[in-house]
Amino acid sequence: MxxxxxxxxxxxxxxxxxxxxxxxxxxxxxxxxxxxxxxxxxxxxxxxxxxxxxxxxxxxxxxxxxxxGKEELLAELLESTVTPSLTLARELLADDDAPAEGRLWELCRTDVALLCGGPYNLGGLYLLPEVRAERFAGFHAVRAELKDAYRQLLAATAAGGVLAKSELDLRTDLLFGLIEGVILVHRSDPDRPVSAFAEATADAALRIAGVPAGA
Incomplete structure (x- = not known):
């Protein structure tokens, strides 16, 4: 986004x-x-x-x-929706002094704000069938690194630290799917403030992660 x-x-x-x-x-x-x-x-x-x-x-x-041509423009626009979140994710992963739950929440909130913010809904471009082509391998590589950062932050939480690998992978998939799925929700309700989407999604993401409410 x-x-x-x-x-x-x-x-x-x-x-x-x-x-x-x-x-x-x-x-x-x-x-x-x-x-x-x-x-x-x-x-x-x-x-x-x-x-x-x-x-x-x-x-x-x-x-x-x-x-x-068009493909180069699309590839750069797609990567622009991921690279700022990835930069933040690297910083959050390096900040071992802060609680993992708070870092995971902040990444979720910022990522949703990026996907849904700006004058155009660039996150909606993820849904294009053309994006599956090899030409967009760079975007998919950056996106995969971001997803792995989510996984690492989830694993660092108290709830995630006790999960088996298969369960951790599943919860990562669900959490990451929730973040990107907000694109569709926002598209159907474009007048709702992006900050409301971002914070509500971050709260929901922590529930998926198994973090108790208010933690």
Whole structure:
């Protein structure tokens, strides 16, 4: 579940198809922002590279100066929904002084806020059948590392520490599935504050982990 790319430098490179207000984004970031909007509103399959280029204010031929096509844009958008959570997960795993239950709750809350936050529901892109292709192996590798971080934090809790491996794996699957499943709930109730989704999901995740209420 984020932004379509961090702001880059001023516009450089090839001529634009039309003059637009200067956003301060680099051409590549403008393409990512355009792709995020179109992929989540029109659909990935229905969005052409021409539409992305035009939305970004450049000619279609100019687009290929910055990206190879739709798949590269989709891959980068997908990874942008995971890498911030993975960075936090690594920090939380290294913080042995804090209770594992609190660290697991914070990862869940932050991850849901990322998946459901931002101007577009980028987490919904996970559901695209195209994402199963080998081209998106990088996204799947990052996602797998994040899931393993969940597993390690779960195992570090008092409840998780007594689980057999098979039970720990099952609870990790259920917990991780809950986090990503919020994408669908949020899509059906977009007006509910993201913070409410994030905190409620984190609370529910700890119940799945076996952590008593109020712990």
């Amino acid at each position: 984020g932004t379509a790319g961090a702001p880059g430098g001023r516009r450089v490179g090839r001529p634009r198809a039309a003059q637009r207000p200067d956003s301060g984004l680099s051409p590549r970031d403008e393409l990512l922002a355009a792709a995020a909007e179109l992929f989540t509103t029109r659909g990935y399959a229905a969005t052409t590279t021409r539409a992305v280029a035009e939305r970004a204010g450049m000619r279609q031929a100019s687009m290929y100066h910055y990206v190879s």
